[in-house]
Amino acid sequence: MLRRLVTLSFLAAxxxxxxxxxxxxxxxxxxxxxxxxxxxxxxxxPGKLGPPLKGVAGRKVGAVPGYAYSPAMKxxxxxxxxxxxxxxxxxxxxxxxxxxMMVGLPDAKQRSAVVxxxxxxxxx
Numbered sequence: 213m214l215r216r217l218v219t220l221s222f223l224a225a226x227x228x229x230x231x232x233x234x235x236x237x238x239x240x241x242x243x244x245x246x247x248x249x250x251x252x253x254x255x256x257x258p259g260k261l262g263p264p265l266k267g268v269a270g271r272k273v274g275a276v277p278g279y280a281y282s283p284a285m286k287x288x289x290x291x292x293x294x295x296x297x298x299x300x301x302x303x304x305x306x307x308x309x310x311x312x313m314m315v316g317l318p319d320a321k322q323r324s325a326v327v328x329x330x331x332x333x334x335x336x
Contacts, residue, residue, distance in 0.1 A: 240329025243322050251313075254333055262313065267335025268292050273308075284310030297327045 244252075254266040256278075263279040273288040274281040288308050290296055296307075301323050304313040317323045 238329045238332055240325035240327070243325050244329050247317055247322070248326065265330055266333045268333070269294065269297065269331040271335075282310055282312045284308050285312070294327050294331050297330060298323055301326065 248262075248265075251260055251262040252265050253260050254264060256264045263276040263281070269292055271292050273290055273292065274285040285308060292300075300307040300313075301317045302320075303316050304311050305316075317326060
């Protein structure tokens with residue numbers, strides 16, 4: 213019995229017991245960082261050119277308080293759905309002519325991963 217307690221104590225101290233798996237990063241997170249991270253962050257961040265994107269899915273276009281949207285984005289009258297995000301990311305200037313966003317994400321598979329990641333980022 214004592215031997216078993218010593219063994220269990222050792223295993224616990226060494227961290228060898230099964231622990232809950234760390235959350236796997238979302239497949240689109242790395243793509244978001246690589247392709248979108250220069251201009252966007254999830255939370256408001258100094259130095260970013262674009263608005264924060266946490267909670268973008270389901271939000272009205274141009275609705276982040278304090279962000280200086282282009283007149284075109286201010287006039288746009290839609291809500292960011294996964295389909296609308298996909299359309300915009302494919303060709304921002306065609307979806308919302310006059311948008312500040314100039315760089316699209318033409319690869320459908322990458323776009324799908326980024327849209328899924330954005331959709332998973334819920335507001336608090």
